[in-house]
Amino acid sequence: MTSDADHSRELAERVRAAAAAGTPLALRGGGTKDFYGHPVAGEPLDIRPHRGVLSYEPTELMLTARAGTPLEELETLLADNGQMLAFEPPRVAPGGTLGGAIAAGLSGPRRPFTGAVRDHVLGVRIVDGNGAIERFGGEVIKNVAGYDLSRLTVGALGTLGAVLDVSLKVLPRPEAERSLCLELAPGELFARVERALRDGAPVTGAAHDGERAWLRLSGAASAVDAGARTLGGDTPLDDSFWGRLRDHALTFLADEAGPLWRISLPPGSAPPELPGPAMVDWAGQLFWLRTEATAAQVRAAAAAAGGHATLFRGGDGTTPVFTPLEPVVARLHRRLKRALDPAGVLNRGRLYPDF
C-alpha cells in the first residue's frame, strides 16, 4: 500500500508548466473508467500519489480526503464507523479513486432516493487550468458563499480542474436492509415504487433485470419488515445484486462487446421504444440498453421523452458520447472551459470533442 502524501504543489506545478507550454494533460486516477467519455490525447497526470483522508468526523457526517484515495479504502473506513457514501459510486474495477468518482459524477442505485454525487459534495480544492490552487465550498452542509464551483466539478470529467481534495456529506448505514423480487413489467416499476413510498416503505433501490423487478428496503428493522410485508414478492437467496448493479458487474453491463447506452429519463416515462435488451434502474428513470438502433434513433427517443442518452461504453470513436448541447448551452460550456482552463490543457475533449 502506498502511503498518504500531499502532492498538491507538484500537481499544480505540472499544470502550470503544461499551460505555459500548451501541452495537453490527461488526468488519471485508477483508470477504471477510461472507457467513459472521449479518449484524451495528452501527457498522463497521475493523481493517485495525492492520497489520504484529511479529516473524518463521524458526528458531523463529513469526510474530507485527497482525490487519489482509493474508494475501497474510504468505504471501509466509513463502514467501520457505521456510515457510507449514500450516492453509491460505481466501482467498475478495483482501484477507482475518489477523484475519479467526482470527475465521472456517476451515482448508484440509491440515486432517486438519497441523491446524486453532487448532492453530497460539500467542498473541493482544485488546481485550475492556470495551475492555481483554489478552494470552493467547505466542510459544512449549508454554505452559500460564492458560486457553487464544487458541484460544477462533479461530472466535468476533469475538464475544468484537477480535483485535489473533496469534502463529502456521509450518511449512517441503515440498521437493516432487505431485497425483494417482484414479477412485474419494467413499465410498471415507477408506479409500484411510488405506491410503496407513499405507503411509507423505505425504498432505496428499484431496478428491473429484464426478467423481474428488484426492490431494496433500508432503514429501521421494523420499518423494513413493515415495508416488505406490504410489498409482498419473494426474498431472493442472493442479494449481491445491488453491489453488482452498482459496480456494473452484472453481465449485461460488464460485457465490453458492442455499445452500451445509458438513457436518463423523467419520472414515470414509458420505456423508450427501441429494439434490443434493456435493464432498468432508478425506479424506471435509468435505462441501460443494448441496441442495433443508430445513435440518432436512440437520442431522438430519449429526447422525445424529455431525457438524454449517453453512449456509455463501446463507442465507435466518432459518435459523440454525450448528448449534443443546445447552441446557447454549448456556448456557455465553451466559455466556462475557457474561464477555468484558458490554455485548454485539462482533459481536452473528454466530455465534448470541441473543448
Added chain:
Amino acid sequence: MSAQHPYHTDDTAFAVRAPELIERLRAALPEHALVIEEAERRAYESDGLSAFRQLPLVVAIPESEDQVQAVLAIAHELGVPVVARGSGTSLSGGALPHPQGVLLSMARFNRILELDPERRLARVQPGVRNLAISEAAAPHGLYYAPDPSSQIACSIGGNIAENAGGVHCLKYGLTVHNVLEVKLATIEGEIVTVGSRALDAPGYDLLALVHGSEGMLGVILEATVRLLPEPLTKQVLLASFDSAGTAGDAVAALIAAGIVPAGLEMMDGPAIQAAEDFVHAGYPVDAAAILICELDGGAEEVRADTQRVEALLREHGAREVRIARDAEEGARFWAGRKAAFPAAGRIAPDYYCMDGTIPRRHLGEVLTRIADMGREHGLGVVNVFHAGDGNLHPLILYDGNRPGELEQAEAFGARILELCVEKGGTITGEHGVGVEKIDQMCIQFGDAERATFFAVKHVFDPPGLLNPGKAIPTLNRCAEFGAMHVHQGQLSHPELERF
C-alpha cells in the same frame, strides 16, 4: 459592509443616461409596468435587510417573458445594471436596488404552470411563493421540502438565487437538491434551460451553478421543482439542558447513532426566554439550551427512532425530555422556535440576524465567544441554531435610534462571521452574501478564488450588468477592507490560510 455605503465606487461607475433608459423602457412596457416617480420607487428601496436602503433609478414590473427579455435587451444595449427581485425578503441585501439600475420585479410571475402529482413535480413561475407550492400540492398528499422561515412570503425565484434552506435541510436538502430544471433569461437576450426532469443532464452542472448565484448570472423565468410525499407520521421531542455545550454533545450523539432527524433545532437561554414570553409555548425558561427534534417517516420507523432518541438524549445530559402526545403539542414545541425572530423583535427595537455555519463540534466554544463579544460591543444576543446542519443564527439586539448602535451591531456581526470562518465554517449558510457580507468574502476566499468567480460571472454576463456589487467583492474592495481591518487590529489569526 456598512448600511451607509452599501456600494463600492467600483460598482457604481456605469455611464447611465436616465432619460434615454426611461424612454426606451416606456416604449417596451405598458405604463403600469413601470415605476418612475420617486415617491413610488421608495417602496422598493429595501429588501428584508431594512437597514440598507437604496433608491433604484427605475422599477420595471414585467408581465411576460417577452417583456423581461425586452428590459434585458435595453439594459444590455445601454449598459444599465439590472437587479432582479422576487418578494424582496432577502436578509443579506441581495435584492437591494442599484442606484444606476433597473429594479426588475418578478412579482407578476406568480402562476403555477403545471402540477403533476404522479411524477411529483411542479413547474412554476419565479414569483410564486414558496408556501404556495406546498399548498397547491397538499390535496395530493405532497409538499415542496425547503422551508425558509419566510416561506409565506418569499418567492421560488429568490429561493433559487439564494439557494435557500430551512429547518429540514439535514434530511431533505437545500433548494439545490429540490429543483430539477430552471429556465433563465441571459443579459445577452437568450433563453436557456439548465437541469432536466431526468435525474441528470448532459454537460456541466449549470443547474447547481445557478443556485445561490444571487441573480448575477441570469434572470429566472421558470422553475420545475420536485415534490415529496407528506410523511405518514411525525413526532416532536423537546429536551432541555443545563449548558449549550451539553446540548451540542447530545446532537453529536444522535448523529453518531445513525439518526437523521427531519429537524433538529437548538435555542439558547436568552432565546428560550424571549420566545416563551412571546408565545407561551411552555418552554423550560431556566434551561441553558433546548433541543427540538422532529422525526418523520413510516409509523414503525418513527416509533423506533423516538425511543432511541429519547434514550440518547437522557444518556447525554438532557435533564428533561418531553415527547409530544399529539400533533397539537408538537406544534406547540415548534411555536417558540418559529417565533424566535419576532420574539427577539419584542425585546429590542431592532435585531440583526447573522447566518454563519460552523462544524457542530465547535458550538460550545463559539457560543461562549459570541457572548464575550456581545459584552465588548455592549449589545445583547440571542442564538437559534439549526443544530442538525451547523447553521447558527445569532440575533444581535440593538436600537437603531441610538447613535452608534447600528455600527456596533455591524462590527459585532462581522466578528461573528470571521469566527465562523476561523472555525472551518462559512459566513453564510442560507441567507446569501448580498451586500451585507461582501467584505467577509475577502476573508473566506483568496484572490485566486475571487478571480475564478469573476471569470464565471463573465461567462454568463460579459458586461457585468446583473446585480453588480453583490456577493463577489472586487480586488479593490478587498484591498481597502484588508487595510482598514488591520488598522483596527480586528483581523484575528492573520497566520491562518484564508480561503
